[in-house]
Amino acid sequence: MLRLSRYLLVFLFFRCFDLLASTELKVVRGNENYSPYEISGADGELYGLHIDLVKLAAKNAGYDISFNSMPWKRAIRDVQTGAADAIIYISRNPEREKYLYFLDENQISEVRFHFLVNVKDKKEIQFSGDIDTVLKDRTLLVQRGFSYGATVDKPEYSKHEVTTADQLVSMISRERAKVGIMNIYGFNYIYGEQNNVVALPTPVKTNKIYIAFSKKSSSLATAKKFAQALKSLKGTAEYNAIVMRYLGGIAEPADGSGK
Template structure:
């Protein structure tokens, strides 16, 4: 019985792997399922700025791609543990460079601090966040100085699964503020009755931080070198020729 049970488990594992593997010649890229307007699921389809950018770049590079949207923590886990060769969109950090090669930016992220209207406070440096309950999306790479402030216990970080949850907690008074991508918050607030109650403080945590398509270092080799180079050139050309700006406008103007 034990042998039968082990065989059954092995078959299930194999079937699971086959279900997630790409077809021959197809690149399987995993992405965040809840980062509008950059990558998200709408009517059962993976859409967004990064998704459109990658598909256009792949067409230019003569490659075929399949994009799978997953919870962000799972994307990172798969990338770090050999479960996927390609992933997006990642900020470049020393820790991530150990397991990934950063190919080219898909989008550029501006991050700010959001508060409830009437709860604004002077914000000129991270010291102004001391003692605050700060919301943040789970698994995202914090700026190094903000990470250090959390490590020192100068502020309390509360992680959630999505920006919508941060908005909910903010309006309920369960956090003092949250940090997030500006375009992501704008997109999330569209159609919300409470949209005017969420205020972006003037100072930004960062401007135009690049978010990349990456390949796992374990997946790199002679057989991928040409694809990597072609995708890099194609993505860079989409930023130069204005395609990125036009794609971004399509999502931010009419979500």
């Protein structure tokens, strides 16, 4: 009887430990600034639309959360192996669905890519959905490591890679290139006062962006609990204040219906 009681105490101790440990979420992300979504301040503190929304949803769901910034390939590996519980700023595709839980309600933003041109070329270069009219005889400036969708990524279109958004915008501003492509919200957030580079009005590609949960170290129940907390946030004063802070009322992240 005494031995049974000891086993019971040990079981309860470790069960309680597991329950406490499960309240912490380890979230990985790429180690760059992705304005206005994920930004590292001078003190190293992260902020931005994704960061603030995920922090608030985690708090409301009863989770402690920690962010770890690292090269993107390592972040992907960590959620594949279970070294991390979740990953942010990730789009959905069949390959990733093999090791990640994607739920519609866990969509945290929507990225819209637009062509950028020098204001002097605005009349010459126009886009209404036919990519050939823009790229057939021109070289497109792109950021290294970004995918802009199968149509734009086609090898028959000439491309020149740059490392940063600053390089991309600067080259168009100085007329070193005719056309580039960039997320419109990032462009407006960083370069809103840049008056000689403009975004063509029609979006080229729209991506839904998620917080996705590792099938190795997390659970569908955790993903659903977080999704419920995030869904409950949308439309509240706190949610609208975060959106206004980073998107300036340009547009909200998608309502969750559904690199």
